[in-house]
Amino acid sequence: MMTTISSTFEPFREHLDEHHDRRDCLIKVNRDISAASKKVIFLLQRILNDASNDDHVLSLRAATEAKKKLAEIHTMLRSIAHELVGPRFWRYAHSISSGLQEYIEALSFVHYVEHGRLISYERVQETLCDDTGQHLFPLPLSDYVLGICDLTGELMRLAISSISRPNGRMKASQISLFVRGCKADFETLTPYIHDLHKKQAVTVQSLRKVEEAIYAIAIRSSEYELSPPMLDHIVSQVVSGGTEPSEEPDPPSRQKRLGDIQGPRQ
Amino acid sequence: MDPLDLDLINDLLEGEAYLKERIREQSGEFEKKTRIMTSTLDKVHSTPKSEIPALLETVRPVFHSCQEITATLAETIPPDELWKWKELWTTPLRAAVFSVVFACFLTDGTLAPLVAVAEKIGIREEWNDRFSLTPEDYLHGVITLINELSRLAVNAVTLGDFEAPLRISVFAKEVFTGFSMLNLKNDLLRRRFDSLKYDIKKIEEVVYDVSLRKLVPSPTETPMGESHG
Numbered sequence: 001m002m003t004t005i006s007s008t009f010e011p012f013r014e015h016l017d018e019h020h021d022r023r024d025c026l027i028k029v030n031r032d033i034s035a036a037s038k039k040v041i042f043l044l045q046r047i048l049n050d051a052s053n054d055d056h057v058l059s060l061r062a063a064t065e066a067k068k069k070l071a072e073i074h075t076m077l078r079s080i081a082h083e084l085v086g087p088r089f090w091r092y093a094h095s096i097s098s099g100l101q102e103y104i105e106a107l108s109f110v111h112y113v114e115h116g117r118l119i120s121y122e123r124v125q126e127t128l129c130d131d132t133g134q135h136l137f138p139l140p141l142s143d144y145v146l147g148i149c150d151l152t153g154e155l156m157r158l159a160i161s162s163i164s165r166p167n168g169r170m171k172a173s174q175i176s177l178f179v180r181g182c183k184a185d186f187e188t189l190t191p192y193i194h195d196l197h198k199k200q201a202v203t204v205q206s207l208r209k210v211e212e213a214i215y216a217i218a219i220r221s222s223e224y225e226l227s228p229p230m231l232d233h234i235v236s237q238v239v240s241g242g243t244e245p246s247e248e249p250d251p252p253s254r255q256k257r258l259g260d261i262q263g264p265r266q
Numbered sequence: 267m268d269p270l271d272l273d274l275i276n277d278l279l280e281g282e283a284y285l286k287e288r289i290r291e292q293s294g295e296f297e298k299k300t301r302i303m304t305s306t307l308d309k310v311h312s313t314p315k316s317e318i319p320a321l322l323e324t325v326r327p328v329f330h331s332c333q334e335i336t337a338t339l340a341e342t343i344p345p346d347e348l349w350k351w352k353e354l355w356t357t358p359l360r361a362a363v364f365s366v367v368f369a370c371f372l373t374d375g376t377l378a379p380l381v382a383v384a385e386k387i388g389i390r391e392e393w394n395d396r397f398s399l400t401p402e403d404y405l406h407g408v409i410t411l412i413n414e415l416s417r418l419a420v421n422a423v424t425l426g427d428f429e430a431p432l433r434i435s436v437f438a439k440e441v442f443t444g445f446s447m448l449n450l451k452n453d454l455l456r457r458r459f460d461s462l463k464y465d466i467k468k469i470e471e472v473v474y475d476v477s478l479r480k481l482v483p484s485p486t487e488t489p490m491g492e493s494h495g
Contacts (some may be wrong), residue, residue, distance in 0.1 A: 008379050009444035012401045016448055087395040090349035120271045141278055185267045192279040 104147025363407025
């Protein structure tokens with residue numbers, strides 16, 4: 001009987017070892033994907049805050065640079081596809097879920113910067129393909145939706161940081177419209193997706209920040225009959241007065257922005 | 267979001283919610299069966315040795331009736347989505363594994379291998395991307411068996427079967443050795459394995475009690491049959 005029971009357990013050892021090794025490997029790649037995606041987001045925020053007279057050119061430059069970085073993430077995703085074949089994907093889906101969401105956040109941010117619209121679920125799934133157009137794995141709907149929720153936070157940051165720039169107020173109101181749309185659309189999905197209601201609450205907070213910044217400007221601009229460049233100047237003063245919730249206060253670049261406003265546009 | 271995209275996502279999510287509901291229903295049916303199995307097998311603790319075969323006969327049809335439910339589940343679950351829904355039937359499946367390995371131990375004192383257990387509850391190999399008996403679920407069922415056997419060791423003695431603790435002790439130690447071969451991570455399986463030592467200690471105490479009172483022949487003469495083979 002001794003031999004029978006050990007021979008029963010022998011294949012289990014292999015099975016468990018293989019499972020743990022695979023999961024460890026995926027968790028590692030997941031972390032790399034997260035880190036690389038965060039870099040894409042930082043890159044976009046940085047470039048979009050650069051001094052420029054032409055927002056359109058700046059957006060295109062940001063998107064182009066970001067896409068180069070996204071290609072690196074695609075390589076990482078392809079490298080793990082063979083571990084996620086068939087029923088295995090759902091076994092490890094939660095091990096790569098956070099990285100996938102971060103990737104979707106970065107990808108949708110690039111898409112927004114380039115097209116001013118929300119990237120569709122199908123379009124995201126298309127990016128998760130191999131050279132022959134085969135899906136690497138099925139994209140979980142929850143990861144798509146939750147990734148987009150995180151996008152709203154980034155857009156809030158972008159709206160606040162660019163509000164003092166020329167055209168910044170328009171950009172901020174576009175963003176607030178967009179985020180409001182996301183929030184409304186996702187409301188019907190909350191019963192189906194775990195933790196979506198928490199993300200929705202964060203989205204509301206982001207939305208309020210943008211709305212309040214826009215309000216602060218609207219209320220002041222109603223007091224003065226000023227030319228847009230003068231308004232820009234006042235706005236930048238208000239923003240530097242402490243309402244900016246940006247994570248990285250960056251005085252030199254703010255000066256640069258001010259210089260920009262007073263520069264060629266006047 | 268484009269209204270069409272939103273509709274698509276809504277439809278997909280609604281479809282998933284519907285599927286989940288159906289799996290949950292079938293899983294509930296499965297659980298009812300396993301409750302019948304465990305409650306029937308629980309009578310073992312108050313059944314004299316001679317009447318155990320008759321008792322086991324009564325659970326056999328219940329094992330058989332699981333096949334219908336497992337087949338329905340396998341049909342309901344989309345290809346490759348085993349792990350997406352597995353949690354919904356983990357409880358009844360592990361309970362079923364326990365009942366099968368328990369009945370097998372009571373029949374011939376052996377540990378039913380995974381394949382035999384899967385066959386008994388009607389799980390087919392070709393469903394392995396949708397509905398299958400994973401090693402993890404099997405191992406959980408086996409741990410429950412050892413938990414149960416530490417109780418049986420006590421109750422068998424009460425009913426006058428003094429050799430049962432010896433057979434149980436040998437069996438439990440072998441299973442424990444089997445588990446020791448596995449590299450378990452810090453998860454539920456690991457914690458349950460760690461608890462096995464208390465069951466083994468309990469069983470040993472019973473063996474000690476019956477040996478001390480010379481209720482069984484001394485260990486060297488113990489007729490343990492195939493247990494030593």
